[in-house]
Amino acid sequence: MAKVKGERGSIQDQLIALGCATKEQASKNAIETEDNTDPDMFADSIKIKDTYLPFDTREAMEQVQSIDNFALKLNKAVVFLEDEKKKLKPTLFKRDKKEKRIIHEVKFKFEDNRINKISEKHFTNIKELGLDIFSIPLTPDWQFIVGLGNESVYETSMTLHHVHGFPYIPASAVKGVVRSWIITEVFVNHNIPEDEVDFPLLNAEHRAYLDEGFCKIFGCPKATNAVKFENGKPKKNSKGIYKYEPLVDTALGKENQGKIWFFDAFPISTPNITVDIMNPHYGDYYGEKKHNGNPIPPADYLTPVPIPFLTVENTVFQFVIGVKKNYNTKISSGIFEDEVPLAVASIWLKKALEEHGIGAKTAVGYGYMAERKGGKAQ
Structure with a gap:
């Protein structure tokens, strides 16, 4: 599975600024978003640590593998990925232009x-x-x-x-x-x-x-x-x-x-x-x-x-x-x-x-x- 990693320092700073983590927690939870190339595998899976919910919430929900309510998944468990300017941005869909593959796509299996x-x-x-x-x-x-x-x-x-x-x-x-x-x-x-x-x-x-x-x-x-x-x-x-x-x-x-x-x-x-x-x-x-x-x-x-x-x-x-x-x-x-x-x-x-x-x-x-x-x- 391919992994997408940003510049650890800049993303850590943004997480701290967003109030999602302390400096120590941000270092521990630096961005590491997995790309599931199988769309069906990705449809219901979610990694809480990649959502940038408050750290204590992510810690309490670390065993959660899926969210069975699409409204909650879409609006509360928002996935933040880097844009072209290396800034974290709420993301519905992102494609790797060079490798021509989907990095992230909001999906849900009802x-x-x-x-x-x-x-x-x-x-x-x-x-x-x-x-x-x-x-x-x-x-x-x-x-x-x-x-x-x-x-x-x-x-x-x-x-x-x-x-x-x-x-x-x-x-x-x-x-x-x-x-x-x-x-x-x-x-x-x-x-x-x-x-x-x-x-x-x-x-x-x-x-x-x-x-x-x-x-x-x-x-x-x-x-x-x-x-x-x-x-x-x-x-x-x-x-x-x-x-x-x-x-x-x-x-x-x-x-x-x-x-x-x-x-x-x-x-x-x-x-x-x-x-x-x-x-x-x-x-x-x-x-x-x-x-x-x-x-x-x-x-x-x-x-x-x-x-x-x-x-x-x-x-x-x-x-x-x-x-x-x-x-x-x-x-x-x-x-x-x-x-x-x-x-x-x-x-x-x-x-x-x-x-x-x-x-x-x-x-x-x-x-x-x-x-x-x-x-x-x-």
């Missing part, structure tokens, strides 16, 4: 049985609420990322269940993408005034609030107002802020809570976590750096800076929505007239996830879902 039991219990709890429900299993068409910008010791992050440690899609994210997609696809041109045709999205949400079905499904405030238009352009004040029309009542004439319940989407197959790379080419340009007092232009001679991030692939997620039976009645007016809220929401749930995608970087192909098995209403 237990099928455990995932299935948790997901089944989650779905059982939903069914016991006594709702009319619709569920559909979908899987990423390629890869997806939820929570890329969450706070993390790394430059990037991922939403993981705070108890179970596996990747999941929060209900708020599911509701948000379905709501946004309906506004974009249905209300963007619905009853749009002639003055607004060049800016169809600007008042699309306002028009949605005037629709009974939309308000019943997603909820709405008591009143809404639209951006003012004049001669085909939105009006702004001297500070560049939009001017608004007077308030008008929304479709229901009162503040209303949405009747559709959106639930967290849990994995119903073993989650597959993989490391991907984003490669910004013009970091100096975006960072507004200067050369001889002049801004650096975006050019091909700038050095790309690879940033690793975690994605999920080849994993089936169960999306579930529900409504109380007495609220699942026909909509009496508007664009969804004679439909029931659950039917409308279920159609647009599937359309939003397949056509718009969910999570980060949907504009470049991430986050699109595909159906693997038929959805069902229960």
Whole structure:
């Protein structure tokens, strides 16, 4: 097995500065990260001494060979490796460029049985609420990322269940993408005034609030107002802020809570976590750096800076929505007239996830879902 060793003195100093060890302890525990060339061997193994947890914690856990919660492993047992400047850095992925081998890669092997039991219990709890429900299993068409910008010791992050440690899609994210997609696809041109045709999205949400079905499904405030238009352009004040029309009542004439319940989407197959790379080419340009007092232009001679991030692939997620039976009645007016809220929401749930995608970087192909098995209403 190959071993990677840095300059003992500089790393010892950094460990001491980080409060991870005394001078004596740092000398005793200098970096010595093993590279397991077999990916399966590395997937569940972890050497506590390489994580730079406080020394007494590492000492207490020295017999631990694996961590069975991915959220804890990723966020608490962070592996620090040297970067090009010989500084310790939280590391998701590192490759030896000369030897063309992987030095470190965050991996995890989830237990099928455990995932299935948790997901089944989650779905059982939903069914016991006594709702009319619709569920559909979908899987990423390629890869997806939820929570890329969450706070993390790394430059990037991922939403993981705070108890179970596996990747999941929060209900708020599911509701948000379905709501946004309906506004974009249905209300963007619905009853749009002639003055607004060049800016169809600007008042699309306002028009949605005037629709009974939309308000019943997603909820709405008591009143809404639209951006003012004049001669085909939105009006702004001297500070560049939009001017608004007077308030008008929304479709229901009162503040209303949405009747559709959106639930967290849990994995119903073993989650597959993989490391991907984003490669910004013009970091100096975006960072507004200067050369001889002049801004650096975006050019091909700038050095790309690879940033690793975690994605999920080849994993089936169960999306579930529900409504109380007495609220699942026909909509009496508007664009969804004679439909029931659950039917409308279920159609647009599937359309939003397949056509718009969910999570980060949907504009470049991430986050699109595909159906693997038929959805069902229960």
